[in-house]
Amino acid sequence: xxxxxxxxxxxxxxxxxxxxHFGSPLNVNALExxxxxLELDVQSxxxxxxxxxxxxxxxxxxxxxxxxGNQESPFHWIIDPIDGTVNFFYGIPHFCxxxxxxxxxxxxxxxxxxxxREELWHVRKGGPPLLNGKPxxxxxxxxxxxxxxxxxxxxxxxxxxxxxxxxxxxxYRARKCRLxxxxxxxxxxxxxxxxxxxxxxxxxLWDIAAGVLLVEAAGGSVKIETRPENPDKFSVVATNGxxxx
Ligand code: LIP
Numbered sequence: 240x241x242x243x244x245x246x247x248x249x250x251x252x253x254x255x256x257x258x259x260h261f262g263s264p265l266n267v268n269a270l271e272x273x274x275x276x277l278e279l280d281v282q283s284x285x286x287x288x289x290x291x292x293x294x295x296x297x298x299x300x301x302x303x304x305x306x307x308g309n310q311e312s313p314f315h316w317i318i319d320p321i322d323g324t325v326n327f328f329y330g331i332p333h334f335c336x337x338x339x340x341x342x343x344x345x346x347x348x349x350x351x352x353x354x355x356r357e358e359l360w361h362v363r364k365g366g367p368p369l370l371n372g373k374p375x376x377x378x379x380x381x382x383x384x385x386x387x388x389x390x391x392x393x394x395x396x397x398x399x400x401x402x403x404x405x406x407x408x409x410x411y412r413a414r415k416c417r418l419x420x421x422x423x424x425x426x427x428x429x430x431x432x433x434x435x436x437x438x439x440x441x442x443x444l445w446d447i448a449a450g451v452l453l454v455e456a457a458g459g460s461v462k463i464e465t466r467p468e469n470p471d472k473f474s475v476v477a478t479n480g481x482x483x484x
Pocket of ligand 1: 322324325422446
């Protein structure tokens with residue numbers, strides 16, 4: 240099976256699982272000041288992992304809910320089983336599944352699926368970025384005053400403290416700043432021109448892997464820096480490539 244077709248099938252399967260449970264009582268695995276971990280996150284990743292390893296038993300899984308498969312493999316599937324888990328828990332219909340495949344250091348495909356709006360973004364390295372099968376492109380807005388931006392604060396006091404000054408500056412300069420709660424959807428929205436930029440201080444690879452390929456394929460730019468306090472966390476600035484950010 241073509242790996243992109245598999246990623247799309249896995250996103251759809253996980254999407255219908257999430258739709259089934261959306262708005263119903265949920266088993267909470269962990270409740271933190273700025274984060275919630277659901278049993279459904281684990282179930283969704285388990286479903287995607289089973290589908291991937293059935294087709295590619297020698298590949299590796301690197302997901303928010305843990306790793307699986309052959310970690311020596313050059314092929315790593317990077318999975319966020321529910322991106323926007325807190326939104327999901329509160330019944331806010333703004334979350335998605337994000338799946339990317341990395342071949343050695345290269346992200347070669349990305350899929351982001353919003354199961355409530357039934358919006359599927361996908362891209363293969365070197366190919367056109369698509370939303371529900373139609374080509375997409377970033378916006379042409381080039382100045383901050385005309386821009387709509389999404390800003391994320393992640394999950395800790397440290398990351399909130401480090402993000403606040405930038406937010407305080409941009410909220411006065413940009414047309415609007417939004418806090419939408421899903422890094423992957425923020426990047427998908429930049430890729431299709433709904434947002435002009437997305438900034439967050441501390442996210443994980445699974446939050447942004449598919450989105451990076453999508454935004455760059457759509458004509459945008461993504462700047463990623465490793466966090467000084469945690470090599471597995473990244474600060475990200477994704478824009479349409481025109482904004483001075
Ligand atoms: C979420 C990100 C969001 C960030 C949250 C959290 P999760 O991912 O998508 O941008 O602000 O703190 O990291 O935990 O829902 O997969």
